[in-house]
Amino acid sequence: KAGVTQTPRYLIKTRGQQVTLSCSPISGHRSVSWYQQTPGQGLQFLFEYFSETQRNKGNFPGRFSGRQFSNSRSEMNVSTLELGDSALYLCASSVSSQGVEQYFGPGTRLTVT
Amino acid sequence: GESVGLHLPTLSVQEGDNSIINCAYSNSASDYFIWYKQESGKGPQFIIDIRSNMDKRQGQRVTVLLNKTVKHLSLQIAATQPGDSAVYFCAENTRNQAGTALIFGKGTTLSVSS
Numbered sequence: 001k002a003g004v005t006q007t008p009r010y011l012i013k014t015r016g017q018q019v020t021l022s023c024s025p026i027s028g029h030r031s032v033s034w035y036q037q038t039p040g041q042g043l044q045f046l047f048e049y050f051s052e053t054q055r056n057k058g059n060f061p062g063r064f065s066g067r068q069f070s071n072s073r074s075e076m077n078v079s080t081l082e083l084g085d086s087a088l089y090l091c092a093s094s095v096s097s098q099g100v101e102q103y104f105g106p107g108t109r110l111t112v113t
Numbered sequence: 114g115e116s117v118g119l120h121l122p123t124l125s126v127q128e129g130d131n132s133i134i135n136c137a138y139s140n141s142a143s144d145y146f147i148w149y150k151q152e153s154g155k156g157p158q159f160i161i162d163i164r165s166n167m168d169k170r171q172g173q174r175v176t177v178l179l180n181k182t183v184k185h186l187s188l189q190i191a192a193t194q195p196g197d198s199a200v201y202f203c204a205e206n207t208r209n210q211a212g213t214a215l216i217f218g219k220g221t222t223l224s225v226s227s
Binding site: 004033035042043044045048056058090092101102103104105106107 | 147149154155156157158159162202204214215216217218219220
């Protein structure tokens with residue numbers, strides 16, 4: 001069974017631009033969560049989607065948004081990029097929304113210049 | 114705020130030694146804890162989990178201990194190998210009516226020398 005895939009793997013953007021990252025969960029998994037990883041703040045929860053609905057949201061500004069499609073694939077969008085948004089963005093999928101094992105993708109490395 | 118943290122940022126051991134990585138958590142309402150391993154350039158990899166109704170759980174070469182009295186979690190790796198070198202994170206799963214969210218600790222970098 002294929003693991004969680006994320007595209008693109010690397011991205012360079014300029015301040016003020018917007019970016020869309022994509023995540024394909026493991027087949028059969030309906031819950032997708034997004035995390036931001038930085039050296040200073042570590043791994044921080046962004047949001048969780050289940051059955052196309054945002055179920056939970058972390059403490060991030062409204063510039064960070066996401067959505068989930070009927071096939072469970074998910075996208076996250078960051079608008080008006082800031083230098084501090086440079087990070088590794090990780091997607092994790094699980095069978096249900098009640099947590100249990102979350103399987104992570106390799107992440108998308110976003111650099112904002 | 115509530116957070117999960119690790120006691121030591123780095124741990125260096127010799128191949129064959131046993132490793133113990135510690136973690137303290139603050140949310141007494143958390144009922145599920147997970148250890149992840151992250152190698153360079155990869156996403157976190159699930160190692161082992163434990164529910165709050167248990168004190169100990171064993172896997173292959175790994176054991177997780179949970180002490181709810183002092184809100185402490187530890188990961189023991191037996192006969193540590195060079196391939197175990199990675200960053201290890203503990204995470205707590207906070208459930209609410211809306212869904213779940215993993216709260217991660219800062220991570221401990223394990224270095225294994227042969």
